[in-house]
Amino acid sequence: MSGLVQDLRYTLRALRRAPAFAVVATGTLALAIGVNSAIFSLVSEIVFADLPMRDAETVAVVRGVNRALGIDQGSVSIPGFLDLEERAASFEAMAALANEQYVLTGDGEPVRITGYRISANMLDLWRLPPVLGRSFAPGEDQPGAPPVALISYPFWQGRFAGRPDVIGSTLRLDGVAHTVVGVTSPDMGFADFGRAQVWTPLVLDRTEPSRDQRELFVTARLAPGVTQERATQEVAAVGSALAAEHPETDAGWELWSAPVMTSLLGDEGKIIMLMLILTVTAVVLIACANVANMLLARASARGTELAVRGALGAGRGRLVRQLLTENLVISLVAGGIGLGLARALLDFLVRVSNGQEELFMMAELDGRVLGFTLLVALGAPLLFGGLPALRATLGAMGALREARSTGGGRSGRRTRAVLAGAQVSLALTLMVVAGLLTRTIINLQTRDLGFDPAGLMTAFVDLPEASYPDAAARVRFF
Numbered sequence: 001m002s003g004l005v006q007d008l009r010y011t012l013r014a015l016r017r018a019p020a021f022a023v024v025a026t027g028t029l030a031l032a033i034g035v036n037s038a039i040f041s042l043v044s045e046i047v048f049a050d051l052p053m054r055d056a057e058t059v060a061v062v063r064g065v066n067r068a069l070g071i072d073q074g075s076v077s078i079p080g081f082l083d084l085e086e087r088a089a090s091f092e093a094m095a096a097l098a099n100e101q102y103v104l105t106g107d108g109e110p111v112r113i114t115g116y117r118i119s120a121n122m123l124d125l126w127r128l129p130p131v132l133g134r135s136f137a138p139g140e141d142q143p144g145a146p147p148v149a150l151i152s153y154p155f156w157q158g159r160f161a162g163r164p165d166v167i168g169s170t171l172r173l174d175g176v177a178h179t180v181v182g183v184t185s186p187d188m189g190f191a192d193f194g195r196a197q198v199w200t201p202l203v204l205d206r207t208e209p210s211r212d213q214r215e216l217f218v219t220a221r222l223a224p225g226v227t228q229e230r231a232t233q234e235v236a237a238v239g240s241a242l243a244a245e246h247p248e249t250d251a252g253w254e255l256w257s258a259p260v261m262t263s264l265l266g267d268e269g270k271i272i273m274l275m276l277i278l279t280v281t282a283v284v285l286i287a288c289a290n291v292a293n294m295l296l297a298r299a300s301a302r303g304t305e306l307a308v309r310g311a312l313g314a315g316r317g318r319l320v321r322q323l324l325t326e327n328l329v330i331s332l333v334a335g336g337i338g339l340g341l342a343r344a345l346l347d348f349l350v351r352v353s354n355g356q357e358e359l360f361m362m363a364e365l366d367g368r369v370l371g372f373t374l375l376v377a378l379g380a381p382l383l384f385g386g387l388p389a390l391r392a393t394l395g396a397m398g399a400l401r402e403a404r405s406t407g408g409g410r411s412g413r414r415t416r417a418v419l420a421g422a423q424v425s426l427a428l429t430l431m432v433v434a435g436l437l438t439r440t441i442i443n444l445q446t447r448d449l450g451f452d453p454a455g456l457m458t459a460f461v462d463l464p465e466a467s468y469p470d471a472a473a474r475v476r477f478f
Helices: 002-017 019-047 078-087 122-126 153-159 191-195 228-245 260-264 267-301 303-311 316-352 357-361 367-392 396-404 406-446 471-477
Strands: 059-066 071-074 091-105 111-118 148-151 170-173 176-183 198-201 214-222 254-259
Touching: 002 019, 002 316, 019 267, 019 316, 019 367, 059 228, 059 260, 078 091, 078 214, 078 228, 091 122, 091 198, 122 214, 148 170, 170 198, 214 228, 228 254, 267 406, 316 367
Parallel strands: 111 198, 148 176
Antiparallel strands: 059 071, 059 214, 059 254, 091 111, 091 170, 091 214, 148 198, 170 176
């Protein structure tokens, strides 16, 4: 500890004598670490997130696939879900849900709220009990059952001020009075479910269901002893059988099963995340090469100092440790500044994301991100400081000879040239990727839509089922 304290004191004196180097090196690393921490906070929230349901490894999803239409994670029709529920033995329970929007009336101005219609057993399947009240009872998702509803935890806190007497109160959704029976857990706010304010029972029309209307997201719990691979094979077999039995509607459609996280992050999402990770890694490498070049140049000016310290008895290991301590102090300070830059960058991305705010709002600077930032700050000195420290301590006489020459000698100039070349190569790669990404965005904004959009407006009309229960009534409305 006494040696470490001595190294730290010497480091502070050395950096105080070279303020320009300290500021530039710290700023360079802080920018790189800040960008890395911001991107990692987003990636970790999506890729490494802990799913809230208990025994999440046994929870699966079933999606529709149509390769000819380019659909790799589509929805499932009501008859397809009912057939799957009847034929698939790999699951101990299955549930379905569908997106829904409601018009809430009866308390001030009408308000449109978002939610889901879910099978009565879905919360029990996910093992996510409500924090207040109860989940849906068996039979409450059958035709003719009294209308009931669950409200989300944020909706309960915001609209009802967290009052416990909300249980038993009435919500008028699309003109129908629903009795509130429970408040969902805050853990239900993961992925797209965080937008849901109300959950109502999914009442399936088993009389005249259409196989070509696919609107259900299907989730299931694996039976004891059943692997995900076996369940995937069985689901695929059921899909093939349904396509053969109903070629007029199911031809070209397959069924696919996978763990929940695999469904939340598809193949395209994985590629995007991998690209982000590779990009920010290149940024860190560029910064490390930049600082390493500065250290090599600085080592030339410190050659005499190191030679004298070596001649006075300081071993090579002692000198390397001192130099790495200086680099570590710079990196740790840069890490602290980088965390502040990461927070500012995420806030900036929320403001400019133009409709994708929820993606960046998911990112949090939690313990995982702090650990990652600390790991980068501890590892970076070895990347940018290891080689300069070894070169600077080649020996007292070697250091004195190189100190007399300009630029640290021929070997030092070659090393700095290699580092500069690496920087240029990495920067050129990043420029190419950024250019391709920019061109893609421009093409998306300027592509030919096949019509002139100037002066055109779209509108969405959602008719309440209570007032317009069948297709004939909806046709009459329009």
